Amino acid sequence: MVTAAGRGDKNAFGQLVRMHQKRVLRMVVSITGDLDSGMDIVQDSFVRAYQALDSFDRGKPFYPWVSKIAYNLAINHIKRRRREVGLDEVREPEASRSENPLDKMQETENKQRLWKAIGELPENFRMVFILRNMEQLSYEEIAERLGISLGTVDSRLYRARRKLLESLKDLLD
Amino acid sequence: MSANHFDIIEKLSAYLDGELTTVEMAEVKNHLASCADCMVIYERLKSLDQIADDAMPVIGDEVLDQLEQRITKEIAGLPESSSESKPKPHKASVTPIWQKYTAIAASLLIITLAGRMALKESDHALDPKLKAPSMNIKDQGATITDDADELSQPAEKKLDNRQSIREESGPAISKPIMEEEETKAIESLESDKLSQGNKELPLGKPKSISVMGDVGKEDAVDEVRGSSNKPKPEQSGSGATVEVRDSRKGMDFNATGTVSTKTQKLNQSAPVASVDDILSKEAGILAEDSNSSESALHIRGGRSGEMTYLFDGVNDSNSLDGNSPVDKVETETANILTIDSLNRIYAGLFELSISDVARDIPDRYGIQSLSVDLGKKGAQKKSSSVSRPDFVIDSLSNLDDLNDEDNLERYYLIQKLYVDHYKKMGADNYRTVYKSARTQSLEILMRLMSGGDYHENLNDYLLEIEKFPQELK
DSSP: OHHHHHTTOHHHHHHHHHHHHHHHHHHHHHHHOOHHHHHHHHHHHHHHHHHTGGGSOTTSOHHHHHHHHHHHHHHHHHHHHHHHHOOOSOOOOOOOOTTOGGGGGGSSHHHHHHHHHHHHSOHHHHHHHIIIIISOOOHHHHHHHHTOOHHHHHHHHHHHHHHHHHHTHHHHO | OOTTHHHHHHHHHHHHHTOSOHHHHHHHHHHHHHOHHHHHHHHHHHHHHHHHHHTSOOOOHHHHHHHHHHHHHHHHTSOOOBTTBOOOOOTTOOOOHHHHHHHHHHHHHHHHHHHHHHHHHHTOTTOGGGGOHHHHHHHHOOEEEOOGGGOOOSOEEEOOSHHHHHHHHOSOOOHHHHHHHHHHHHHHHHHHHHHTOOEEOSOSSOOEEEEOSOTTSTTOOOOOEEEOSSOOHHHHTTTOEEEEOOOSOOOOOOTTOOHHHHHHHHHHHSSOOSHHHIIIIISOEEEOOTTSSSOSEEETTSSBTTBOOEETTEEOSOTTTSOOGGGGSOHHHHHHIIIIISOOTTHHHHHHHHHHHHHHHHHHHOOOOOOSSTTHHHHHHTTTTOSOTTTOOOOOOSGGGGGSHHHHHHHHHHHHHHHHHHHHHOHHHHHHHHHHHHHHHHHHHHHHHHTTOOOHHHHHHHHHHHTHHHHHO
């Protein structure tokens, strides 16, 4: 399918979009904290992927590639947002419009507390936690994504979880 | 409570994820069976994971349909993604640098030839025509073709960078005209390369520039060779040929590639593999002249002239104005270029390695807020003297900088690097910076303490520094 898409078959690429957009969007929204910017980023990611198909190694799976593009764009987005408005936290996904399927994300206090606690994590810890728990990447995949060692992934994830346990202590007891 | 109780606690997170070895998994499992404390922590971790699972963004079909439509619509408006008709980059994506350099080199060669034509015709090196080569180009003409049969015979001379081209081209080329012609040539050449077709420029007397290679593909391009830098007299009037040949393996350009991917590739191919390597082989640490207005401590590599950066063998500085084209790229793109695509042999590594260190600092030293964007802040503050704000680790020139917590921790990191590095390097190197490092550190400590503030990590470090002389004797 990737090969067909690489030959310019837009239908084939459309299938790739359908196959992977949900997972990519979920990961991006986990990072950006809002659906609108998440959709923009995912759209941009797939378009960039389409444009760069020539340079894509067809022997490799498509999802890690496009998700890396999306991940980088998401990180750039939150960095830019932080510079612009001084935000330094992962926002809980925005209050959804009535038909917005993300409504359910904010229904419980647990979730709100979790997002607040995640937002208070140092960025390095936060990213590892999100990649593990939200995107469910393996340690090896996280290490590759972030360019860090497996030991560092383990350490950061452990510390991130310990911090979250402290923040959510009353909730978890 | 077993002897390895605390080790087990630290493994609970990875145990939960199934990321331990078989032996470790069994070890933790056995421990949990007999340790109520660890079991409590483990259960909390499981609960945390459950909450995290519940908090996963739920993406409904409506959203996905909408997203798919948006993507499909935008892609529908793009050229097909194939090597035969590669689309223009989207938004912040950029033209691969090799393409730019190839095109720029080719355009400069056009100008060079035109200039020499003018020289020949005017028989005077300072003929005003040379100051306006665009006039000559319009008058002379050139053909761009990818027909290998049209390659010329004159002795070839490898063009290392555009400076060499410029030197050949003669003096006093008007810069605005130059840029305009570069732009035109780039557009024309890229267009030709992408379509892989022949295209004649609307010019007069034929000269040919051959562009060879499977341009646009990952494994193509990069070496720019120019023949007839010094056109033979018999050629200058009617067909001096310039060959731009793609023969070297090009960079694996990925317009939106990732730091991690390229980092690994870079690290594998680079002559240095660690911060220590960089510090000892290339970057170095300088103790600035005490009379200088510059800082007393400086990690080398941050200022122009201290290092040369090559993009696939081409110097990154613009020979026309001395600036790097990268500086003109918007920030987001510049970051991508710096790390992913430009293959700055040392600079990229330096940044990445330092960033790795920075990322590890919280784990290793308990500092929580150290920024990965190490040095940017300081670099921006010193923008007048720093040319590479995207990777510079600047040093602190005065104590006022330490009002900023990030700077304080940055300073701590740098100091720690000094310590780690000079411990290994020995007394000679150590003496180079020890005095200023120690003096400045003590000043900082005094300032912090007198101001009611206190940084325990810095103090720990200072205590470590104090041990230096004994260790090295």
